[in-house]
Amino acid sequence: MQTAPQTTDELYEALRENDRRPYGRTRTVTAEELAETAELFGEPVPLIHALLELQEAYTYGSEPRKSPVVFARLLNLFDEQPGVFDDRLRHQLFWRFKWVANALRSLPEVPLGSLRQWQTEMRDRYEKAGLELQPYYGQAYQLAAHVGEDTALAYELWAGRTRSRLSDCEACETCERALYHLAAGDDERALRAWEPVLAGKESCQEEPARSVSYALLPLVRAGRTDEVRRLHLAGYRGCRRNPSMAGEIGRHLEFCALTGNEARGLELLAENRTLFDEVDSPLSLLDLLTGVEVLLARVEALGHGELPAAGFPGRSWTVASLRAEVRRRADDLAARFDARNGTTAHTDRRRTRLDRTPLLESLELTLRPRTLADVAPATAPAAPEPAEALPGSPAELIKRARELDEQGHPDAHACWARLRTLTTDPDYVHPDDPEAGPPARLRADLLEEEATLAERKDAHADAAALYEEAAGLYEDAELAGHAVIARASAVLAGAQAVPPRAEAEDAERAVPEGAGAEGADPQARTAAQVAVFTEAHAELVRLHEQAPGIAPYLQARLLRLRVSAHGLRLQASGDSEHVAPVLAEAELLFDFATRHGLTGQIAAARLLRATTHAMAGDLPTALADADGLVEVLRTDGPAWHLPRALSLRGKIQLGLGDAEAAYASLSEGVRLAAEWPAESVDTPTLHGELAQACMGLGRTDEALRHLTRSAELELRAGARFDAFCTYSNAAQLSLDLGRIDDCIALLDSLLLEPDVVDGELDDRLVAQLRLTRARALRTGDDLKAATAELVALAAESAGWDDDPGSHAMIAAETAILLGEAGEFTKAREVVDQALAAHARDPRYEQVSNALRELARLQAQQHGPEGLTDARAFLDDAGRVADAARTVDFKAHGRSLDTALAYEHGRINAYAGAYDEALAALDKALGLLGEPGEDPHLAAEWAECVRLAGVVEGVYLERTAPALARIEAAADRLTSLGHSEEAESLTGLAERLRDGE
Known part of the structure; x- marks a missing residue:
């Protein structure tokens, strides 16, 4: 709170503003300050309102020790001045007797006699006020269940009575009835009782999230896995990071542990790590810790006790060490409650939960299914597994590696990986074998392999340097042919690494003064890239001409590099005049490889030729080439080229609109790719293309599976940016399909990744993930959370000086949500930011839409009193439309002028200005035609x-x-x-x- 309220009106406004905050320390501290301020006014009613807000903050902020103290003050005020309590305040006071009973029950230091005394106080007060006693009997039943007494009579005395105005809401009472049946071992009856809550027909502040947490395991036992998956995602989101629902989070962790989702359980534990320090309710903490222990015990039983785990603040924890600490604390809490209650109920209930065995080996809960191996600390990637066992001796291993490398066989990677490990051992002794050659040659071979792997990760500058180093070593070993290949590879890698900025500067200087840089810059860069690849090709030809006597397989590699240089030039320019040179070079490679029987290079030439036709837009010819290549590879091999050929054919078939054929090709490609090392096949791309084919066939669920599989493979390969882009596409697709819970759960998981939390991932990509999440929250009717996320994003994007257009879009979207929440002052501030950013980088449609929507909301919510402000929004929208018209901007839907005229009609109608409304609507009809x-x-x-x-x-x-x-x-x-x-x-x- 920046400034204390100076009047009671300001106090009430501050209380309303605090009520909009989420429960937690900020809201609680503000409530404490407002209560202190209210006392200064010396008026009972403002103080009553402030104390009610403070008790609510303590109750839902999981601070049960403080709630009864505040209520005692309220009760004293009521006893002293009952007349100042109107019907609403009186109802609030008597309702909160139950809050105090719940709070006292959760504190083991409060004697059982005091709990019963409070219940007597509640009964006496209700009877004196002429109130029905059903709420009292509800509290009596809950105390009996808590203590572990026979609850049959207490249940009947409560459940058999008619509800009153002060009864708990129907959703909460439904949960209590279901829990009674669950405790009796009757899952079926409990689930029947829960049905209206689980179906969303009954709800309140804590429901259905509370009921869902208890119903998860009975639902699994009943075999209702599709339903339990949906409820887990939605129910967890309703309690995540909420101190007052720590027990519910514990039950979600337990559910993960018992359904083969231990990795997700650890992820959720990390997301809620602050609860270890925030939960001040011993009963809630006991419930949380027991769920945590179930999870940790399961992870440890699976042999992962040394995995890091999120635990109590102040030190680092492993699964095993955290489990021991959790067990100690939870055992102590259970013992304290049992000592207070004079039973063993809490220890027994804890033991029952800890003794449960997994209900399912595996239940896929999210679009990002993960295993414990996926959450282990990053280690060096495992060496690829070869099809055949590797030779034992270094000499034989070197020989095998070079033979496979000459063929282009994927298993060469496994050999090189094994040799790299051997040579880094201090005890390694190079074999004294003529076929093995000198150590310098082996070092060169390994450098060349390292460069190849770097290229596959688009680390072209690193690759070029490694190739150059390898070339020098080959020359030292008097292997001229290998040196030429290494140097040629360095040329092409270097060409791909060169940023075209420097080369583009001369072209940019030729742009006339005053011309838009937006048009000139891409053209200049393209011209620079074309020049770089043209020069690279010329250098490759020169190197080839200077090495006439090298082995055929090396010459074929040189020819292939020449094709690639021209192909990259075509890819950069998109110019049809660059097609023929690529095809000519591919034909040279094909003829040479055919003469020398180099099957791998024959396949490569045909693959490059088909790719070139596809890039040129000649899809029928490209498909014919791809079909021929697939057939040749099926019969003559080499088989490791087949997944790549099928990938190309599937992509071409997609381009021709034949999704069914593409699906068949790509499915086969994915299946065959599993037979080869990941280094030899771009499996993530295959899955991504298969997702496109699935979308074309309407198989949306399958498309999502392939997208997420593609992303996870990219993550494992270390391509994190690409992986997050793919996951972003999957999240957007799930949102488009209406799978809101899936979308939010996926994004929540991604936003917890260490490089996201530490700010190491591209900030714009993270912003896109958060923007999609905010839209999903809004679609899921969680307007409060969506608004908070967008407000934060709008504030961050205000600093994007290089991208004001994106800030304009985000700010415009944020302003609409603020308007929907009725916060028009803030909405005006944010939409003004959008207008300022729009002036630098126009977003006509998004900004106009926001202004018109704010005008509609203002008029709809405030009627005639909001007409002036609504018209101000429309005046701004009119200026945006005028500017759009001057640049001939075309909107995706109706024109901005038409939409503006219609909105003038609508807001004037809301405000009762009917003649103006009709005139505006007639104008809109004229514009529509x-x-x-x-x-x-x-x-x-x-x-x-x-x-x-x-x-x-x-x-x-x-x-x-x-x-x-x-x-x-x-x-x-x-x-x-x-x-x-x-x-x-x-x-x-x-x-x-x-x-x-």
């Missing part, structure tokens, strides 16, 4: 006519002209085949005739 055959335009036109008819016929009471307008429009729509739109108008006409 005739509906024609376009169904979207017809729908907009019909809606505009409908609203004009309502304004004219209902509010202005001009029935005859309104009927004429509506009936003519309906006839027009019917004649054009828009029967559904026409029906909406004829229905309105009938109501007008009937005088409704």
Whole structure:
């Protein structure tokens, strides 16, 4: 709280603002400050409101020791001045007797006699006030269940009574009834009782999240796995990081442990690590710790006790050490409750949970299924597994590696990896064998392999340096042919590593002064890239001409590098004049490889030729080439080229619109790729392309699986940026498909990754993930969380000086959410930021949409009193539309001018300015023109006519002209085949005739 309220009006506004905050320390501290301020006014009613807010903050902030103290002050005020408590305040006071009972029950230091004494106090107060006693009997039952007494009679005395105004909400009572049946071992009856809550028909602040946490295991036991998956995702989101729902989080952790989702359990534990320090309720903490222990015990039983785990602050924990600490603390808490209650109920319940065995070996919960191996600390990647066992002696291993490398066989990578390990051992002795050659040659071989792997990760500058170093060593070993290949490889890697900025500077200087840099810069860069690859090709030809006597397989590699240089030039330019040189070089490679029987290079030449035709847009020729290549590879090999050929064919088939054929090709490619080391096949790309084919066939669930599989493979390969981009696409797809819980769970998992938390991942990519999450939260009706996320994003993106357009878009979207929440002052501030950023990098449609929507919300929520502010938003939208018109901007939907005129009509109608509304709607109809055959335009036109008819016929009471307008429009729509739109108008006409 920056400034203490100076008046009671300011105090009430501060209380309302604090009520909008999430429960936690910020809200609690502010409530404490407001209560202190309220006392200074010397008026009982403001103080009562402040104390009620403070007790709520303590109750839902998991501080049960403080809640009864605040309530005692309220009760004293009521006893001293009952007249100042109106009906609402009196209802609040008697409702909170239950809060105090819950708080006292959760504190083992409060004697059992004091708990019973409080219940007696509650009963006496209710009877004196003439209130029904069902809430009292509810508390008596809950105390009996807590202590571990026979609950049958207490349950009947409560559940058999009619509900009253002070009874717990129906959702909470439903949960208590279900838990009674669950404790009796009757899963089926418990689930029947829970049905309305789990189906979303009954809810409150803590429901259905509380019920879901208890229902998870019974649902699994009942075999309702699809339902339990959905409820886990939604239910966990309802309690995550919430101190007052620590026990519910513990049960979600237990559920993960018992369904083969131990890795997700550790992830959720990390997300809620602050609860170890924040939860001040011993009963909630006991519930949480028991769930944590179930998870940790399961992880340790699976042999992962040394994994790091998120635990109590102040030190680092492993699974094993944290489990021991959790067990000690939880045992102590259970013993304290049992000592207070005079039973063994809490120890027994803890033992029952800890003794449970897994219910399922595996239950896929999220779009990102992970294992404990996936959450282990990063280690050096495992060496690829070869198809055949590796030779034992270094000499034989070197020989095998070079033979396989000459063939281009993928198993060469495993040999080189093994040799790298051997040679780094201090005791390694190079074999004295002529075939093994000198140590310098082996070092060169290993450097060349390292460079190849670097290239596959797009680390072209590193690769070029490694190739150059290898070339020098080959020369020292008097292997001229190998040196040429290494140097040629360095040339091509260097060309891909060169940033075109320097080469583009001269081209940019030729751009006329005042011309937009947006158009010149890409052209200059393209020209620079073309020049770099042209020069690289010339250098490759020179190197080839200077090495006439090298072995055929080395010459073929040189020819392949030449094709690649021209191919990269074509890829950079997209210019058709660069197609023929690529095909000519590919033909040289094909002819040479055919003469010398180099099957791997024959396949490579055909693959490059088909790829070139595809890049040139000649898809039928590309497909014919790919078909031929696949058939040759099936019969003659080499088999390791087949997944790549199938990938190319599938991509071409997608381009031709044949999703069924593409699906078949890509599915086979994925299956065959599993037979080869990951280094030889781009399996992530195969899965990504297969996802596209699935989307073309309407197999959306399968598409999501392939997208997430592609991303996880990219993560394992160390391509984290690409992986997060793919995951971002999967999240957006799940949002588009309406799978809101899946989308949010996936993004929550990604945003917990260490490089995201530590700020090491690209900030714009992280912002995109958060933006998608905010949109998913909004779609899922969690407006509060969505607004908080977007407000934070808007503040961060304000500093993106290099990308004001993105800030304009984010700020515009944020302003709409603030408007929906009724916070128009903040919405005005944020939309002004959007306008300022838009002036630097226009986002006409997004900014105009936001301004019009804010105008609508202002008029809708405030009526005539909001008309001035609403019109101010529309004035800004008008200026945006004027600017868009000057640059001939075309909106994706209706024009900005048409949308603006319609919105003028709508907000004037909301505000009761009906003549102005009708004039604006007539203008909108004029801008829309005739509906024609376009169904979207017809729908907009019909809606505009409908609203004009309502304004004219209902509010202005001009029935005859309104009927004429509506009936003519309906006839027009019917004649054009828009029967559904026409029906909406004829229905309105009938109501007008009937005088409704």
